[in-house]
């Protein structure tokens with residue numbers, strides 16, 4: 041095999057007559073130098089190896105159906121898969137699309153072979169995950185939310201949050217996107233939690249198919265991590281790149297923390313029925329996989345090559361998760377807005393409360409009351425969905441950058457860009473928009489840096505709309521034309537317990553926090569911010585001054 | 587041994603399909619796209635709509651852009667158009683709602699890969715190919731089949747068969763893999779990435795075959811292919827046009843020039859018109875199986891998706907004429923380049939001891955095959971073909 045690998049190195053050649061097209065730019069500079077292909081993967085062995093993995097995956101799928109796996113699957117878990125499996129095939133395939141960004145920008149043909157294999161690996165991941173979702177749709181009790189999966193993902197605000205973990209790979213500065221954001225941070229740090237923690241939790245909820253598929257996916261990941269590492273070392277070789285590397289690590293780390301911890305944290309903590317005391321919490325997993333394995337063992341050793349590590353942001357992400365309840369705040373927000381989603385979120389029970397209190401001491405004082413209200417309001421009984429009821433919860437503003445709302449209220453900051461007032465969940469998200477994604481960075485010209493674009497605040501699209509029209513417009517309605525896909529409970533047996541468009545019709549209109557913010561006078565905005573920063577935890581209004 | 591271990595316990599949940607009846611309880615099909623035929627295929631289910639489009643469902647639009655502010659997969663990355671392409675993206679503003687045009691919004695989304703490639707089919711197919719090749723080469727080695735080769739044929743294989751691996755590798759990476767970032771739908775980009783891997787695999791197949799020959803055939807020069815590719819005048823025409831192909835910016839032009847023009851006029855001419863013919867006459871029954879795998883990839887799979895892709899565009903209900911005019915223009919540009927490359931390669935036809943059919947006859951066959959492909963696409967044979 042070593043000889044075979046040596047031989048295929050003879051395949052790379054330099055153009056003599058015409059340069060290949062250069063479609064992507066970078067502000068990084070690379071010295072051309074002989075490099076080793078870090079993957080050492082020859083297709084003659086690669087294809088049969090992958091096919092063998094497929095045999096195991098598809099064998100397990102058949103077995104799960106024959107063995108009636110769905111009689112033991114927790115609905116709570118499968119409901120959150122409607123969100124997760126609507127998101128994840130796009131990041132996968134976007135990783136495939138990202139590979140060519142590196143062809144011209146990293147002038148080492150030895151690396152390109154590995155990048156092409158990663159490309160097809162990612163096509164593999166995307167379609168194998170779509171296939172898993174299809175299997176769930178066909179065999180799980182409630183297909184709603186799976187059956188309109190990709191329309192939902194494309195027009196839902198949770199989908200929008202998740203999409204950053206895809207679009208960030210394929211646009212902007214080629215190295216920022218396809219190397220630092222995708223491989224150095226997303227794959228190396230965060231797919232550990234995605235592909236290691238999720239399967240364990242799935243299995244604990246009676247779902248042993250997701251583990252089969254995701255372990256199979258994960259087994260390709262170490263090769264991708266080597267791709268990223270090789271590029272990173274080359275980038276480090278040029279002193280002039282260090283400033284950009286520092287910028288990109290800060291941006292990529294923070295955005296991944298904001299997005300991935302929000303989503304996967306919620307799935308692991310609130311999407312499970314497994315409340316054994318010795319099952320690891322998301323915070324414990326994070327500490328192990330991300331803090332110890334990624335930060336201490338992967339990132340810190342790179343310091344000796346001159347990489348500036350964002351130590352402060354690693355600690356701050358941990359601070360957010362451990363001290364500021366980031367995951368709990370996000371899960372509470374998802375549940376607040378259950379009616380704008382396409383899966384069912386059931387109330388937390390006493391067993392859940394007990395576990396949360398055990399794992400996160402002080403949890404009940406912060407979130408317990410709200411979840412009791414959620415339970416009380418979960419079946420229609422003359423009241424509105426929880427978002428329109430008085431439960432001591434102030435509907436949050438969106439973060440312009442990461443698009444998760446500004447949930448840790450004290451961290452919210454405001455800035456004005458191009459005549460628009462924007463809220464950010466944290467100074468780091470403000471920095472990302474205002475300083476990092478700009479054509480100059482710390483006085484240095486960065487003409488290839490990407491831009492934050494799009495309509496980044498979902499509520500604005502529906503400003504002034506009735507909720508029933510919002511949900512119809514998005515298409516989250518079941519085949520009787522009125523029952524909603526989303527429900528704040530898991531009862532399917534009694535139609536009277538199911539929320540319909542008729543219930544929503546009675547609610548007040550959706551109002552865009554950002555539109556309202558921009559209508560304020562500067563003085564009103566100062567007062568608004570002061571009040572907002574005193575809100576929380578758990579979205580509570582600011583205490584009334586004595 | 588298991589003392590103290592606290593394992594999750596299975597619970598009976600009865601969460602299987604059909605356990606209860608309620609709205610949507612039987613709605614078990616992806617409802618966000620229209621299948622090409624009556625029933626949705628497995629391939630469509632795992633492929634369609636994975637890549638979003640702001641013209642139909644992507645309410646908030648693309649979120650991250652290049653420095654010019656453009657994100658996603660801009661339609662003008664090719665000059666060809668599918669119906670609906672000229673309609674602007676739906677405008678969003680406070681209270682605009684999120685609905686776009688009805689699916690599919692543009693004709694681009696009507697493309698389906700007739701090979702229905704996704705992970706299962708892809709790995710099965712390519713594993714079969716590499717297994718088959720390994721077996722053939724092993725069998726040849728054991729039966730000492732290479733000993734029957736004459737010296738001139740050994741030279742031909744080490745140099746000219748070897749040179750072709752560079753074409754495969756270069757196009758596989760810098761044309762096909764590159765184009766997988768460019769097309770507006772997942773169906774296009776997945777098909778293109780599969781095509782890319784066919785070429786990269788074919789390149790490696792040839793390289794590893796070359797390695798075996800260096801071990802088995804006395805005086806086989808395993809490095810001769812590099813020198814041939816770099817400086818043998820006969821190959822410089824092919825090399826020039828291969829490099830030029832990787833320089834194309836427009837992704838449709840790249841696929842069209844490579845698969846509709848270059849492959850029939852140069853690729854098949856070399857593989858089928860020369861190697862496949864000359865090998866058996868020179869006592870070589872192994873090389874045809876190696877090069878035949880690639881021939882099959884192209885003729886039976888890559889050309890198939892390419893045809894389906896361009897037939898849609900030449901029959902487009904809004905832009906058929908626009909597309910045909912452009913494709914004719916591309917034909918006028920690329921056909922002379924391909925013919926030139928083919929003619930520059932002509933001297934190698936006379937190198938084997940037992941001669942293959944004449945170059946001109948091979949070229950005529952390639953041209954008529956090429957004209958057939960064009961007529962399938964509804965395009966005219968360009969006058970430049972007469973060169």
Ligand SMILES: [Fe+2]
Pocket residue numbers: 132135161162165257
């Ligand atoms: Fe992946």
Ligand SMILES: [Fe+2]
Pocket residue numbers: 298439440441442443444464465466469
């Ligand atoms: Fe943020």
